[in-house]
Each structure stands twice: as structure tokens, then as C-alpha cells.
Amino acid sequence: MYSTSRKRALLLTLLVMVGGTLLSALVAGRYAQQRALDTESAQVRRQLDLYAQTLQQRIDRFGTLPQVMALDPDLQDSLSRPLTEAERQRLNLKLQRANSVTRTSTLTLIDHRGVAVAASNWDQPASNVGEDYSYRPYYQQAMAKGTGRFYGIGMTTAVPGYFLSQAIYDADGKPIGVIAIKIELRALEQEWLQSTDIVMASDAHDVVFLANGDEWRYRLLRPLAPNERAEMLATRQYADRSLQPLRSRTLDVLADGGRMVRVEQPALPRPMLWQTYTLEGPNWKLHLLHDASASGAVGRSTALAAGGIWLALCFLSLFIQQRRRLAAHRQRSRRELESVLQQHAEELRTAQDGILQAAQQADSGLSRSLAHLPQGVVVIDNEQKLVAWNARYLELFRFPSDLVKVGRPIEEIFRFNARRGLLGPGPIDEAIERRLNHLRSGRPHMRESEKDDGTVLEIRGNPLPDGGFVTSYADITAYKNTARELRSLADALEHRVAERTRDLDEARREAERANRYKTRFVASAVHDLLQPLNAARMFVSVLRGKLQGDARELSEHVDAALAAQDAILNSLLDISRLESGTLQTNVRAFALSPLLETLAREFGIAAQSRGLKLEWVDTTAVVVSDEALLRRILQNFLSNALRYTPRGRVLIGCRRDGDQLRIEVHDQGPGIPESLQGEIFEEFRRLNDGVEQERGAGLGLAIVERIGRLLGHRIGLRSTLGKGSVFCVTVALGKAEAVVTPVPVVAPADPGDESPLRQCRVWSIDDDPRVCAATRALLERWGCNVELADGPQAALEIASAFNVPQLLLLDVRMGEWRGPDLYEELCVLWQAWPPVILVTAERDDALKAHAAEQGWGFLPKPVRPPALRALMTQLLVRHRGPGG
Template identity: 40%
Template sequence: MLEDLVDPALPMAEQNARLRAILAALMDRAERGQMPSRPMGQLSHVVALEQQVRARTRDLAETLDKLRMTHARLSQAERDAVSARNSLVDALEAMGEGFAMFDARDCLTLWNSQFCAALPDIRAQLSAGLPFRDYVRMVSDSDEIDLTTATERREWSLKRLQSHTRRNANFTVPLIGDHWLQVSEQRMISGGTAVIQTDVTAMVRTGRLEREKLLDEQAQMVRATLDHIDQAVLIFDAKARLAGWNRRLREVFAPPSALLASGTPFAQVLNDLMRRRQLGRGNIRQLLTDWVNGPAFRPSLALDIVQEDGTELHLSAQAMPDRGFVISFNDLTAERRAIAEMHRLNETLEARVQARTVELVAARDAAERANASKSRFVASASHDLLQPLNAAKLFLSSLAALKNTPTQTRLIDRVQSAFTSVEDILGALLDLSKFDIGAARARVDTVPLGPLFARLRDEFQPMADRRGLDLVVMPCALNVQSDPVYLKRILQNLVSNALRYTERGRVLLGARRCGPDLRLEVLDTGPGIPPDKQAEIFKEFTRLNPNAETGMGLGLAIVEQACALLEHPLSLRSRPGHGTVFSLRVPLAPDPVALPPQRPAPETQPGLLSDMLVLVIENDATSRRALMGKLEDWGASPIEAASLADARVQITELGLAPDVIMADHQLDGGATGLQAIAALRAEHGEIPAILVTADHGPALAEQAETAGVLLMTKPLALHRLRRVLQQTPQLRGAQIKHFTQATPGDHSFWLRPED
């Protein structure tokens, strides 16, 4: 159809003109076909077209503005890029070192005028896009590299390419004319490589001079060392010519000055020494000559020489790797004379040692006797000091039970508090004495922590309430292997110490598992212990705060020694102002065999001891009267006796065996309470018995346990004694037989668990 309208043979300009005419006719026809016939409609159509033209003109103007702004920004970015590149080039030129950059494809992209400046034949061949491998080949073939053979150049090229595979590489390239170039390669984040070349010729030459200077200084040091040693030294080179000597050689042999010259043959030196009889007599000349002429790796030679004046020399000849050798002479005269004198003195030393041994044995025997005397004194002091203290405590308890005025009650409380303090201090001193003399013995057994923690909570709760502190005792149903007496004493001292020094907050006692052990911890919120004082607090009579509550500073000393005795590691963690934690590790024990359930214990009511016959065997009249009075206050009917014979008389007169026996361990005439209890049981049956003693040692406790006797130490704990006596009626009859079947440490037949 188009061929019918436009003749293809016509010129292109005429064809375009015809097409434009046809297009204009078509557009006019189309507009006329859409235009309304009425004039008003035509006007509206013209207005709409004008608005569309204006909107499109406005959009076209905005687009042109944006295009101009974008073009301006693009031009600025190009200028900035050119400026940055120029700045980079200027910076690289200002470096003073050769710099080049290869891209991630290992092609050269950028370099400064200093790069390869030391290699002018390479500098002219650098061009953008040069591969790194070609660059290395060009450098290896350069005439400026100090590599002589083709093999050396090929090996250098391979090593250079191999080092290029690493992230960082540094090496030095030797140049002709004693010049050196250091090359450093750094891999960039983009994957390209930065190469820096630095001329280190001055540095290498300076280092070489320093090494030469160091060698000269070392030679001087060797010379100074030779001159300051006590041995006379001769040094010969591989041709047996004199190469060195020291000042001591002149002092020992006084050779002629002409002899001591570099290059003097060994034979000439040896002849001079033999001529002047400096090497003694014998075949020394032949021995030295044969050794010097021997093989290169000959063994050392050692000779003893005695000069005519009695001077003793030790000659030592040592070969060197370069076939040279060193001969030294050591003057042993003073040493040999000292040895002779030592032998002479040794002859009399044995007699002196024997005499001294006799003296030491006598001193040891005296020390053992003194130690035994000290042990007896401690035992005696325990009884003599605690006996009146126990009596006074009993009298005070009886006095407190009377009707007293408020003033009298306060006075009695203060006296009781004072006696309690004396009791604590005295107990601590006696414990320390046992540790000092080695009398302390541990009896390891299974200890359940539940009852022990409960007793400690009941014991220290009043003290915590009095100081306004929270005492937290975490429950624990586990058992440990330890001595029950010493373990309780350790925890008592730690809890008491924490309560004494803590002003506000809380004190916590608990246990944590630690592998096969259990870590017992006492934590407080007190002032803490400075690091420089943490070792000092375990010393005796040491208190960090003398203004705190009363005490002699013995508690932690006892804790440390008791832990060492029991092999329970003790540790301390503390920060000033953040409190303190004492902890000890105790081995866990298997769970004990379950005991048969016990009947509920009777309530503690006054008068429950009515009509109970208590036989009191006590040789000290004051203590006996005090205990009798206390028992009467509790409603019991005590019978007093000063000895076993008196007890038998009292029982015979009454015609009735006592309900319970309370016997002091130390009686008159060397008799003991255990003996008295055994005799009365043999005559009247298995009577419940309590042994009262001031001996806190484990030996007596073991004897009492074996005999089925409950042991209570002085001063007596009155509340515990009353609970024990209240349970005595339950033991009459068949139940008394249980004590013979009890396991060690098990007093369930005798006491409630909390006792």
C-alpha cells in the first residue's frame, strides 16, 4: 500500500515531503471527525488541548532542570575524582619510596616516579596493564641485579613469585655497586597488591660496620677476660704458632718478652719452659709434643705438675675445631693445702660429731620430757581451771532460778555473760595448747550436716538477733567424713567471728557440692579484709578491729590448725566493703543406714525430774554442792558421793539403785569416773551414766563411747544436761540394751537428734 502512495524511485527529500503531507491530511481529518459541530464544543476542546499542552510543557521544563542538575553533579564528581587522583599521585610522589599497585588480576595500574628508579632498564618498560609475572621476569633479567649466573636469576624469579602468593612479604634485593633494595608487598582488601621499594643501602652498610665494630669489641672482651681469669693461658693456631696469652701466664712463668710474640712456634715455647724447669721433671716434654702432633680431633690432655718450689699446677690442653689448641695452667697449691688441712681437721671432726650427737640426744630427751610435762600441765590445767568455773556456772544458774529483783537479774545476766566469755577464751587457749604440743587427735566419722547446722542456728540465733543481723542457715541433708567435735568447733568459730564483725546485713552458713567433696561456706556482709591482712588474721591474738566485741583473736587460729589436722583445705575470699567468705572442703560420705523411728521426745516441763535418783560422784566438794543444788532445782533427788566407796555406801543405805549416774572423771587416789561407773554397773545392772570431764581430747571420748557412757565436758551445758536427764526414764528396761549395739558416734539410744 505504501508503494502505491510514494514512488520509491523519487529522491528521499521528495518522499519525506509527500509523507509529511499525507500525515498532515490524516491528522486534520482525524481532528475534524472528533470535533463537535457546534462552536461551543469546539471552544471547550481547544481549551482542554491548551491545558494539556501547558502541563506537558511544564513537565518538560522540570525534566530539563533535573537533567541540567544531574549533569552539573556528574561534572563535579568527575572533577573531584580527577582531584583525588591528582592528590593520590602527589602523595605517592612525596613518599620518597618506590610505590606501585597491581589490581586483583595482577596487572600494573599505578606507580610513582621512584618505583624501579634503581633499575633504569626496567623503569622505561613499565606500562599500565603490565602483568606481575612479566614484571618479575624483567627484574630478574635486569643488569642492575647483583646475580651473576642464569641459574641464580631463575631461582630468584621462582622465589619472588612464590613470595607473591603470601599475604605479606618482605625481602632484600642485592644490586650492583654494593647497593641494596628492600621490597615490601602488602595484599589489599580489593585483592590487589601494593609494592613498596626502599633503598636500604645506608642501613646495610651501617649494620656491617656495627658488626665489624662488635667483632673488634668482642676480641677486646676476650682479651680482657683472659687477663682477668686465674689460669695461665697459651693459645696456638693450626700451625702450632703462638696466637695469644694472658697476664696470668707472665705471673706464673715469667717468660722472656721476646718469647711472647705472635707466631712463636710451640716447640720454642716448650723448650724455654723445660730449660727453666717450669714444668717439673719427667716425660712432660714428650707427652705434650706427641699430643700437639696428634690428630685434629684428639681428646683433651690433663697433667699435674709439681715445680721445684713446691707449687702444684694442673695442665689442661684442649684442641679447637680449626686444629688450633689451648693450654692452660691452674695453680692448685692453695687448694691442695686446704684439702690437706681439711683431712687433718676431719680426723678430729668425727670425735666432735660424736660428742655433739650425745649432746643432741640429751637435748632431745630433755625436750621430750618437757613436752610430756607440758602435756600433763595442759591436762591438769584443764581440770583445775574448768572445775571452779563449772561450779560457779552451776551456782549462778541456781541463783538465776530464784525470785530476783530486776537489778539482781541484770547483774546475774552480766556475770553469766562474763563467765561465758571466760569459758570461750579458756577453751580456745586449751585447744591451742593441744595443737602446740601435738596432743590433738582427730577421730574421723560420718557426720550428718542437717542436725549440725540446726544446732548452730539455735546456738547463734540469739546473738544475731541481739546485733540486728539475719542469720541464714541453708538446709543440707548430706553427710561428710570428718571429726564431729572439731568440725563443729570450726563452724562455731567461723559463724561467731562473722557475727562479731558484721555491723549490718546477714551471715549465711551453707554447703555446695564440689566434685567428690562438699564445700562448707560462711558468708558475711561485713567490712571485708584487706589483701595485706588476710594472712595475718590467722595468727594468734590478732584482731583487725580491736573496738569490736570482746575476744582474744584465737578463733581463726584454731580454725586454721583444726583444718590442717583434719586435712580440710581452708580458703578465704574477701574484698573491703563487700564482705568475706570462709570455705573449707570436706569429703562427702555415703548416706547412713536408716535408724528405726524414735518416739517423740517429752516436752521440757518443770518438775519432770521429780523422784529421779541421780548419783553424783564428785571429789570436789564445791562442784558437788553446786551440781546437787541445780539438780534439786530441777526436781530431782540427788545422792552425793566423793568416791566409789561412798557411792556404794549410799546405795546400800537407800536399798535402791540410782536412775542415772553422774561421775567426774578425775577422782581422788588416781581413780576415774569410768572405773566407778563400770563397778556400779557390774553390781546393779546397766544404769544410764554420764561422765563429766574437763578433758576435751578424743581419746577419752572414744573410751566413754566404747563403754556406752555419755561424755559431757566442763563447763556443763545445762540445757543439754536437763534434756538428757528428762529422757532417762525411757531408757529403763529393755531399751538400755540398745547402747551395746549402737554404731560409733550414734547416741540415738541416749539423746534426741538435736542434742
């Protein structure tokens, strides 16, 4: 019965260990795999968003080109009458030059019959001139609706592309032809080749027309309806291309809309994560197939770790249980032994002489009272001679049958064991004498001893009242082996934990290095992008001053587009500065009312243009914050409120909250779903319910969140679907006596004929030739004499004491030269210190502070011409002094 219950307990323990290991491995592996898959899906979604923005920007880049070219009087005149060969040739050359500037694939002018009158590829073998395009949808759409869009394969060039068209009207408003441009999108496929994922774009019929692999292009994501096939044949959209199906089977649907699929044709060896993004303008879809096998590896690793932890816990539990069992067993044996010893001691005290005489006459010293003990026990008298022992004692030491006898001195037993090496290394006599002295001292002892065969004995000795000694020997080999195994397992687990900790530290350091690299890359990229943008805005300013009527209005639209691009780049730079911690703050106490009044006045005009009403509630509160950064937060709140409010009103006001003030912006927009309220504060996150023409880049709220974190201001959001949203920022209240009234800055008067800029000698130094040319044109329009508009080397070559400029415009970063260092070199050559304006794309607060200390001007790129003009006038007036 005992054996059966023991087997049952062992079987139950094994079942718990094995079952628990499998269950913990399964649950942990599944959970870790799902978490890893969700993380990968989010990363894939963000990557797909970037691809979609790149594709949309490439199309938007040419969106207004057909509209601009449709206003060309030469094109209108060429469609209103028959052309001579010379006129047709001039028209071809004009389209060819325009195509080389705009860098489209093809520009084609089509008459009211659908026949191409002229084209930019007139000199190519596959020229469009004379071809009939009346069957093409972009021609039919433009003639019917004014504009058209269509993706297809060119019938003459056999090159696929995206066609944008615009109708050309006569004086009576009747369409007389179409101007069409073709944009090649194959460059996107080359960019997609850098990705290890599969990237595809499909049209409204779910036909894949762009992909980073030839086997994926011209695949059908679903069967085509008969009317769709007829339409594609009529328009010859994909010419003679064979459309093969892309067969896949959905295995699982993720929470964010992604799918785990098994692609069967073309065949892929493993399941893929499929994410889809819908483009609103062209009604296309972007697809990305990502190998998610890494999540399976994470799940397997986690499963192994969970199983190992469960086994370790089981072994630890068994170890603790074994320790308790051994401790209880030793206690029980000790109590039994003490009881026996007390009994023997009592008998020895009452009849010592009779016991000794009976012991000496006995043939064997085996004691029946000690026979049941699991330990080996030996008893000696006060003369250190054997009195009694049990069979377990003989079994443990394997003594010969004639060695252990009553009355045998214990010294002979020690010597026999010493010859077998059981007393350890060293001289035998010293080891024996040391043990005999210990017995004579009558002190209790406990120690462990290991024999040559691996047996470990626990030796306990206790003195008897009459001077004798009793010693017990317990075999604890199994306990020691279990303890060693558990220590080995614990060491192995500790080693794995240390390795995992090192791996995590390395991953953290790698992530920090990547983040620092990203911050430096964004700052450098924005700097390089601001250079041509600065030149473009100056050229547009010069152009706007020379144009009238529609052309001037068109130049203002171009300037507005450049200003929007400027805002996006500045937002990216702000995010970079916020992440790198280089943005300086100026926290002080100031009255909030002037800031709210200014914002209400600025955004009130924009609200009226949209048919909205902007209301604000005045306040006497004093807050503690950085006024410029707080203004930036509220500007983003108001801009979003106006963008997403189709009708009604927008309100900005304050609520007190203890010793803090909550500034709130209320709108009457569509509201924000709760699932998206956390995501909209991320970069490039934006809702699709705003005004299409004014969709932002998705950076405003990301900057708000970072500024709030920098200033310690809490950013809040409440929203109700269908009713509107409330964005708020909570700032600390200040005291009125802590407010410092700023010194008003007198703006320079509008320059007239007596402006200081008239005949002013100006040098402009920049390493970008486009910026130099734009600056020269702008300054000369203001009446300045621009003696130099070139780079650092040219300035050093001609600088002397005879050509000191009255004013210097100086870039900061120019290859191996820095602006302030170059200024020092030039002043030595000039032997004078003319006023200087640093014009730079760097947003360096330390550089700005240094310029202020030196009395220099400082303007960030891209330069707004009115700001440059005002600062130049101010510096010239200050340099000339009151007596000017």
C-alpha cells in the first residue's frame, strides 16, 4: 500500500511538472507571439503610411501643372485654328522645354476630336503627335468635367504612367481641347526595392499596377466583373498585359485591420502579414506583405523560457519539500536517539557494573534497541572501548566480522579506517590522536564526511553521563546530490538571466544610438531642404512684384504653397530640437489676456473666410510659462479646430483649477473616436474629416505633446462624436507683481524713396548659387547695390579696405566655413566692422544669443522678404546713428 501511494504521488508530481510546463509554454508563447505580431503590424502600418504619403506627394507635385498650362494663350490659340508646320514645330518645342523643366514623362496637347496636335516627345520614334486618344478616359473626363485622371500603359510608348488632364476653353467657355501630362511612377518601385517587404499598389478594379517585384505586377486581387473587363478593353488600360490572379487565403484578422494570409500564387514559403492603405484622391490602394516569422520566433523563445521557469519552480518546490522532509526526519531520528540514549544512560547509572559485565561476556555487541534506527550508531565507554553498535553501523563502514567486538578500543577502529583513507590526508597518528582527544573532552559535535565511493555521512556525537560517548552516522548522499543539482540549475538560470540582461542593455544602447542618429539626420536634412526653399521664396517675392492680374494671383498661390512647405519643415525641425533637448525655454510670469486677444484677432479672419465664428473669453489671469511656446500650443489647437469644424463656432477660454489655469479650445467638429484619441498626438497622424484642401502634415499635435512635456504642462482632450472636441493645456497661475512689462519695439517705417536701402552697398555670402541669385534679385528690386552675391572663397579673394560694404548678409554653415569665423577674416581684410545679418537654416538658440550679444541681425531660413527688409532697415538706421 505504501508503494502504491508513493507511485501515485510520483505520477501526480510528474503530471503537474509536464502539464504545467506545456500549459505555461503554450499560454506564454501565444501571448508573446500575439504581442510581437501586434507590434510588427503597427510598424508595418506606419511604414505603409509613409509609402502612401510619398506616392500622394509625387502626384500632388504635378496636380496644378495642367491647370497652369491650360491658361497658356499659345495653347489656346493653337486649338482654335489650323496650324502651319512651323507653328506646330514651335508648339512641339515649347512642350519639350516645359517637359524638361517640370520633369514629367510626357506633355501632350489634344484637340476637340481627341487627336494629339503636339507633344513633348515629337522627336522620338514613339511620338504621340497624330495619335487618336479620344477613347482614353482622361480625355473624355476633361472634355466633360474639365479635369481627368487615369492610370494606364501608353499606346505609343508602351510605358505605363499616371495621366492628369485639363480642358482648354475658348473665349465663350467651350472646351476646345485638352492638355495632358503623364507621370511615370516606376521610380517609386525602385525605392520600394530597398525594402525586404512586398509593396504593391492596386487601382479601383483591384489590379496591381505597381510592385517591387515583377511576379506581383499585373495581378488581380479579385475576379473582374464583365462590365469591368469591357471597360478595360475599351480604354486599353493595360494594353496586351495578361492579368493573372493573386490567390491568398486569410488565416487570421488582427485588431488593427491587418491580416495573416497564406499566399498561394505566387507561392510564398511562410504566412505573411498583409496591411492595406486606401488613397482617397486616385481611389487606389497600397498593400504591404511583411514576413512575420520573427513573431513566431519570439513566441517560441518565450514558450521555452516560460517552460524553463515552470520547471525551475517545480524543482525549487521539490527541493524545499525535500529539505523539510529531511529536517523532519532528522528531528524525529534525533528525538528517538535521545530517547534511547536517555534510557541507556538511566540503565547505566542504575546498573553500570552489571551492564559492563554482560557486555564483556557477550559474543556480539549488536544492540536490539538500536537495530531499528536508520542511522549507524556506536557507543563507547569512559575508557574509549566499544560497548554497543547496530547493524547499520557495520553496513556503512563494511568492517570485517572479527574487527568490531565489545571491549575493542575505538583507537583500533580509527586506525583501520585511516588505513582505508577514511580519515583524510595527513599523518595517520595525528588524525587518530585528534579524534581521541575530542572523545576525551566530552564535547558534542556534528560534521559531514565524504567517502571514496561518493557516500556522504552526517556524523553527530554526544557525551554520556558516565563519561562514555555515543556517535551516529546518517547517510545524506541523496540529499547532497539533490542540493548540488538544484544549485547547478540555479546557476544556469542566473547565467541565462545575466545574458538576457546584457542583450537588453545592448538593445537599449542601440535604440538610443539610432534615436540620436535620427535626430541629427532630421536636423541636417531640414537644413539642406531649407536652402532651395529659401531661394524659391525670394524668387517668388521678386516675381510677384513684377506680375499683375491672374499671374500675380498664381504667384501668390505658389508662395502660399512654399509657406506651407516651410511650416512642415519647421515642424520637423521643432520635433528634432524637442527630442534632442536643445530647445531653450524662457519661463516667466505674464498676463494671458494680450495673448488670447492676439490669437482671436489672427484666427478670427481665417474663421470668417470659412463662414465660422471665433469667440474668446477675456481673462485677468497671470500664468507662468514660456509665452512663445504656449502661443505655439494654442495656435495648433485653433488651427485644428477651424480645419475640422464645417460650420458653427470655435471658442477659446479659461477655467481655474485650484492653483492652475486650464486654457480650452472648443470646436463643433465631427469629434474624435476614443480609439484614436491617443494616436493623434503621434507624428504624421491626422483624421480624414477635415477640409481636404487644408490637410496638415500630422505634426501639429505631436509638437504640442512634446512642448507640453518640456514645460511640464498637462495636455488634455475631451471629445464627443457628432458634437465636437475640447483641447486644453493646463498651466500654473502666477502673481501680478511678477509680470515684467516688455519694452515696445518700434517697427521701421515703410521704405520710400528716402529708404536707407536705396543705393546701399550690400554683400550676400552663401554657398548655394540659387540662394545668391535669389538674394541679388530681391535686393536689387529694393534699390540696393549688390556688389557681391557669391560663396566664401570669392568674398575672401576680393575683400579689401577699398570695398567695405554697408551691410553684409551671411550664411552660417558653408562647407568648411562657419559664418562668424568668415566674418572675422573679412573684417581683418576690410579693416572695418560693417553690420551683419546671419541668415541661416540652423535653429541654434546659442548662436542666436551670440548674435544678439554682438549686435548682429539674425534671420532663420526660409527668409520672409518683409522681415529681411525690416531688419536691414533697422540695422542701417542703428549703424548710422542719430546723426545718420
